């Protein structure tokens with residue numbers, strides 16, 4: 546019988562062997578196909594199930610630093626599909642128990658036919674530069690370490706991405722921006738965000754912190770950066786792209 550490459554999760558931790566490789570397993574009825582036509586599955590490891598010998602549960606945030614982006618994207622998709630299935634066991638319209646659609650990623654209500662699909666939450670993240678050699682980095686109020694990141698936040702209902710960039714920058718650090726340009730995007734499964742990256746230039750205003758969100762923010766010279774987010778995160782690659790390009 547063909548074995549499937551398995552993303553087996555328990556509380557956002559993934560089952561891997563000592564070399565951080567994924568197990569291959571025989572497919573169970575409860576498994577979820579990560580893609581429709583290949584042998585890659587996602588499975589929840591239930592609380593009372595034992596971790597097999599030679600395997601361990603590792604946080605997916607740790608694995609992003611050692612994996613390729615393809616591996617991370619697939620793990621991210623597996624995790625989000627499992628969460629979606631777990632959170633949509635009942636119809637949000639009439640409350641009846643749902644059933645998984647046989648060919649689509651949809652949880653279908655047999656009573657009222659309402660369908661619930663996996664959703665992503667759009668979230669903007671912005672790198673703000675001033676002149677040719679300064680970048681704004683901010684420390685999150687929740688972060689007790691010394692890491693400085695970028696301004697980010699969820700897109701609100703009825704808002705364009707560019708408006709979300711302006712609003713978050715104004716709310717969090719009191720700055721107005723200009724020349725907002727799209728850079729790239731990255732799915733981020735904590736729990737199901739799509740990070741949409743922008744570069745913007747400082748336009749006007751003095752830094753004024755929203756203290757519930759940001760404990761410190763300042764413009765840093767490109768050659769005097771503080772500790773930045775880890776490799777594999779979109780913030781890291783945005784900073785490298787802007788600072789790296791300008792150093793050349």
Ligand SMILES: [Zn+2]
Pocket residue numbers: 636637638639640641654655656657658659
């Ligand atoms: Zn229903």
